[in-house]
Amino acid sequence: MRLMNRKSDDLEKAILSWIALVVCLLLAAWYIKSLAWISSQPVAISSWHQFKFTSYAIALLVGGIVLFGGIRALPEFGKMRIWLLIMSILIILGPHAWEFLKVDSCLDRGGSWDYIEFRCEK
Numbered sequence: 001m002r003l004m005n006r007k008s009d010d011l012e013k014a015i016l017s018w019i020a021l022v023v024c025l026l027l028a029a030w031y032i033k034s035l036a037w038i039s040s041q042p043v044a045i046s047s048w049h050q051f052k053f054t055s056y057a058i059a060l061l062v063g064g065i066v067l068f069g070g071i072r073a074l075p076e077f078g079k080m081r082i083w084l085l086i087m088s089i090l091i092i093l094g095p096h097a098w099e100f101l102k103v104d105s106c107l108d109r110g111g112s113w114d115y116i117e118f119r120c121e122k
Contacts, residue, residue: 023064069081
């Protein structure tokens with residue numbers, strides 16, 4: 001009976017790890033497709049948006065690979081996987097924090113923020 005539980009746990013972990021990997025890969029592909037669409041627009045969109053979408057795609061790829069291996073290794077996730085997962089989260093949150101600080105400082109100085117060109121207008 002104990003062997004059956006172990007096999008079913010392994011199967012559940014394998015299925016969950018594949019689902020996590022596929023979801024992360026699909027989201028990364030969506031960001032790469034969106035990046036290609038942004039780059040092809042006749043209106044000049046700031047390179048900031050391109051950087052943001054690129055960082056999201058990279059973070060999702062790394063996060064998906066980490067989750068794929070990490071879920072199978074549960075309950076021992078490993079220090080390296082934890083650090084890679086933390087780095088993926090920071091890569092995703094970094095552009096949002098940077099954008100928030102830029103917009104906030106612009107508005108504090110009495111300017112208005114242009115989100116398309118990613119610059120402060122006074």
